[in-house]
Amino acid sequence: MSQVMLKDIGLKEYTLDNLDILRELRDVHFKSRSEICVERAKYVTEYLREKDNPQDAPVIRRAKTVNYFLSNKSAVFPDNNLIAGTTTSKAMGAPLYPEFFALTIWPELETISTRKSNPQLLSKEEADLLNFEIYPFWMERNVLEVTRKRYNNPQCMKLFEQLIFFVASKAGCISHTVPCYSVVLDKGLNYIIQEAADKESEISKNTPLSDEDQEKLNFYKAVQTVLKGIIDYANNLSRAAIELSKTVSDPVRKKSLEKMAEVCGRVPANPASTFHEAVNSLWISHISIHAENINMAMSPGRLDQILYKYYRKDMDEGRLTIKEAMELVGCLWLKLADNVNMVPETAEELFGGAGTAPAVTLGGVDANGEDAVNDLTYIMLRVTELLKTRDPSMNARYNYEKNSKEYRDRVCEVIANTKAVPAFHNDITDIKTLENQGTLTEHARDYAIIGCVELASSGRSYDASSSVMLNLVAPLELTLYNGKRPATGDEQIGPNTGDPSRFKSFEEFWEAFKGQLKWLIGEAVQLNEYFGKIHQEVVPTPLLSAYFEGPMEKGKDLIFGGALYNSSGATHIGFADTVDSLNAIEKAVFIDKKCTFTELLAALKANFQGYESLHQYLVNKAPKYGTEDPVAIKNSQNLICFLYELYQSRVNYRGGKYRPAYWSMTNHSGQGGLANALPNGRKAGEPFASGITPVSGAAKELTACLKTIGGLDSLCIPGGEALNLKFTTVENESDIEKFGQIIESYFRLGGMQVQFNIMSYETLIDAKNHPEKYPGLMVRVSGYSAYFKDLNDKMKDELIKRTEYNLRTGAAVPFPGFK
Amino acid sequence: MLNEILNIILFRKFRTNSAKNNFMKCLQSELAEDFLDVLLKLMSLIFCVDKHFRRNIENFNARYLFMNKDGSITVAAVFNNGKLKVSEQKIDNTDVTVIFKDERALMNFILSPKPDILHAMLNQEVTFEGNLNYLSKFAFMATHLQLMVTKQ
Known part of the structure; x- marks a missing residue:
């Protein structure tokens, strides 16, 4: 049965003109400059240098380290966002992970703020902290060097360091996966902590304890420790919001801060009881993941499914309006875009312009194989259409047997209006492909996209898809x-x-x-x-x-x-x-x-x-x-x-x-x-x-x-x-229908995924020559979205030269000649 | 205090200015001849006269070896207890060994911002063996000197 109750699935009456908060936050977002945030590196190093007990099992050391950071993490409110919590202490921050690749910017500490390509701001004091205190500690300790030493600098590592054979991203992260936040939203962190404590207590009764028992005990202890760090951070946010509210005179802002204080006092420790609480609980959970693991393609998954019951309940009980829901979703989108990767100059050549690709997945079918598209799907599509931000990386599942033509065409319309997003994914082949990998059907049906285009059964499958x-x-x-x-x-x-x-x-x-x-x-x-x-x-x-x-x-x-x-x-x-x-x-x-x-x-x-x-x-x-x-x-x-x-x-x-x-x-x-x-x-x-x-x-x-x-x-x-396709233009309803038919035909032929740039050769050439005219031009690269201006010249040329098709005829448009 | 006296007796500040000039000339030259020699001489002197820069090598022990491909240049830089010793001989047990085609390639590799680091690596103009972090630290110190000289 359809869960769509909206009268207008396009939600055309809502625009940035009447969604003031989103208009303001979007402006702030596009004006923000990327800054290196040293906070995580500082606390992680401080813990290991001064407080670590080397006798602790690795999992416990890790939990205590992350707990220490989360408990001390700054509770900041850099803008008027309605949701509390930030990935870093900066408005647009690049967190540092010295366990992995953070030392690669060491040569650039004094130049990274002013380099030509995508500069990242770093103060003199912060550079000194990294140079004298933090980086020296990690010279022999990061994953790359520990591996090199342990395996005696093997040939495979030398090939990796030559860069032209393969890249092994595991040197730099545990990432590229889709956790499932439902359990936190539905039951709260206190529930998981208690569950871990109960299991610990149960295993402790075994006499004697086997090695396996001991490992389990360590794991359950570690879970309790690390999750308590998240609650500490939420409580710090709550306190900071109260303090800040006392200093602001704007009654709207004051009320918003008081609301955040109340929300963070409850979640994620406890189950979310409203849509607002659910959104903030999810966001704090997402932040916490980046306290432990690198901010690269950690994907929040099927948000229209995870958050729907909170939305529906609030709507049914009259606590929420569509406008308020859109504001909260928009605030979440901008929060997901509040961080970037630290990128050394050399890596700009290979990865320049990339966002952090937290993929959000919409639509498709539910665990029973029925149409899962709901009102929140359309709200999220509309917010995506209005904000046009690089992150989150948006993906729409389409099941041509179950999802409606209206949904298909609405996604096409959003692509036409944003020029680039969401990407389309074929539910039928994707589910079959996962089933073929041994995933149970109901779990395969609950797949979400990781980062660029990879498939994962949400919160069940750890795929490290960029290994x-x-x-x-x-x-x-x-x-x-x-x-x-x-x-x-x-x-x-x-x-x-x-x-x-x-x-x-x-x-x-x-x-x-x-x-x-x-x-x-x-x-x-x-x-x-x-x-x-x-x-x-x-x-x-x-x-x-x-x-x-x-x-x-x-x-x-x-x-x-x-x-x-x-x-x-x-x-x-x-x-x-x-x-x-x-x-x-x-x-x-x-x-x-x-x-x-x-x-x-x-x-x-x-x-x-x-x-x-x-x-x-x-x-x-x-x-x-x-x-x-x-x-x-x-x-x-x-x-x-x-x-x-x-x-x-x-x-x-x-x-x-x-x-x-x-x-x-x-x-x-x-x-x-x-x-x-x-x-x-x-x-x-x-x-x-x-x-x-x-x-x-x-x-x-x-x-x-x-x-x-x-x-x-x-x-x-x-x-x-x-699969990257470029269409010259999508102008009217007939074009949208044609667009939808092309996608459906491709999917019926077995295609898995397709993403678009709706722009002509000439537009892209002009954007390269006059970047000031196209500050927010978003493009699909190969799996993720980027702002065209942030890409290096080679990548811009590649996008320009991609075959452009005329949507109406299906013929390739002749290339006009390019200097 | 002792260091200050030595700076005066050994004309270190005067020699530093001379070394800075040499480094600047090297940065501007086409071939970057003697880049390594000039860089390490300047580095040694700045460690003596600049307390803040000296902090880089407090408690820092490391062994670097730089060699060109035909073996005509071999330079070892050993940091030990706040001192840098440079010698033109091969050493063992290095933390990192850097092999370069010519000194221009080495300069481009070490100093940032340079757009052709990747090409230097990929064209085998510069290769290294060992701990990349030691190379990163060395590149930071070299870049600091570059900025010091070019911003004068």
Whole structure:
């Protein structure tokens, strides 16, 4: 039965003109400058230096450390937001995690505030604190160095540090997951603390205590300790709100502060009894996760489902209006956007402009497989449409068998109006894909998006979905040069798989490529396993564990495999360029015999200079992924299947399988900038295509493009995929309907996900040349949203050059020429 | 007090000015010849005359080795109990070893802000082995000197 009671699902009567608080907060948000916040690093270091008991079990040390930070964390109210709590002590803060990568900005402490690319403010006093007090303590203690020492600087780590083979994000975080806050909202933290205390007491009765019992005892103690830290923080917020209310004269603000004081005095310690309390309880829970773990793609999940019963009850009982609900949702959206990542200058090349990607998921079906779209879904869509902020990363599930056409078209309308969000996800394939991974149907139906596009059963599955980011062009080049890469000179990096000029068939090349790929994946997985083991020793995660199904039942931390489901994600950079290069080799060298392998390699080394005819052939005649050419279809499907089988045969340190995925953040631009010319005609330094998207200009017809990508077996893509499409314009109802039909057709063909930029080549070129005219222009990159102005030039160029389709005809729009 | 007296006797402030000039010239030069030598000489002197900068190496013990690819340049920098000793010989048990193609590449690698750090690493112009945090700390100190010289 439909839960939609709104008369106008578009909520058009609500605008920023009559939602004063959201208009004001949005203005403040866009004016805020990113600042480094040292508070967390300070308290974590202070605890470990002065108060730590090394005899404590790792999980207890971690809990006490996080408790110490939370208990001392500043209770600040930087603006007039209706919800209490901030991720950092700054209005727009980048928290520091010295356990992981915070030391990478050490060289920049005196320049980070003024650097050209995305500066992050840091005062002299704070820089001194980091330089003299905090960073020296961590020189031998962060996860990267502990791992290096423990495993004697293994080859896999050296490959990682060269950056052009794979990135192992586990060196930098426990992240990329979807906790479930329902238990906190419904029962309160005191309930979980009591549950942990009861379980501790029960196990203590065992005599003698086994090692396993002792580990469980430690875990339950740790949960109690760390959750008490959250309650301390909420109480501090409550007290600070009261104090602040005494100093303000504006009666509206005074009342708001008094309300926050009351709310934080109750939640998250106790069950939420109103929509306002539920929203604030959820927000404080989300903050607490970042007290323990890095602010990267920790995704709050299906908020239209989690918060709906509080909304409905307040609405039914007359305590809440739609306007008030929109204000609270808008305040939550802006809170989710109150933090950024600390990004060293070098990493700007690879990740520049990224938000923290806390993904919110809307719509889809419920545990019984019925339409889950409700009034709150539409309120959240409207707020998204009005605020147009980079974070939260918005995602709409669409089940073409259960969700209404009105919902589908409303999501399309929001995309058209924001130009970029939400992303669309196919409920039917996503659920089947998760079921195929062993997820129970009712749990699969309750999936939410992690960060960019990855799938997780909310609060049940710890997927660490960004564990490996593998550059597929690396094994391709290793195959072309028999284990070497042009970028790394004469060093033998991969195995000898043979001189390709002696290969007699494409199949020989394919086998050699698979050999390099298998070797490189082996190295990437090995390093992830090393980091996982070190995480278990150094940074267990009792706080995050409390927000999952499994750890509390098993008495086992998430990082030890406590969650109900476990996996590690491995995403791939350069998929389309790799497939097209395979196509080009098969066609040019072995089918058409247009050139020999020796000639092809010479052309690549010369960056096609002097080989213009061959270059034209490779660009225009070789089969392209995204078309219905049988060679291209075969190679894309073979690669997807091979990677799936390879990863699924690997079991991680938590007992879960590796899941391949195809999303690339901005890595396709950064990695492309560092790779030589490729057989598909791509010249040295040009960006790769993003995610699972065809190479720009390669797929001239939208229908064929969607058919071939939809034809990829989604069961082989359990980590998720990002398909980026660009439409010139969506102007009227007829366009919206056409837009919706395209998405539905793609989903019926089997496509998993699609995201859009609704903007022309010309608009983006103008935005690059005149950034001042487009301060808030939001774009979808490859999985997440960014402000166009924050991206580096290479990434901007990649977005500009992405194939633009005419929505009405489905034909690619000719590129106007770009300098 | 003793340090102040030594600064006077050993003309350290005068030598510091000279070393700053040399460092500035090196920063502006195309090839950055003798970058490492000039940098470490300036660093040693600033540790003596600048109390705030000296704080960087209080209780800091570390062994760095810098080598170019053909072995014609080998410089060891050993920090021990608030002192820096530089020698032109290979040392063992380093915390970090940096191997560079030429001194321009090394300079670009160490000093921020420089847009081509990634390329220096990826083109194998600079490689390192060991604890990255030690390199980060060294780069911070070098950048501080760069700012000191260029802001004069």
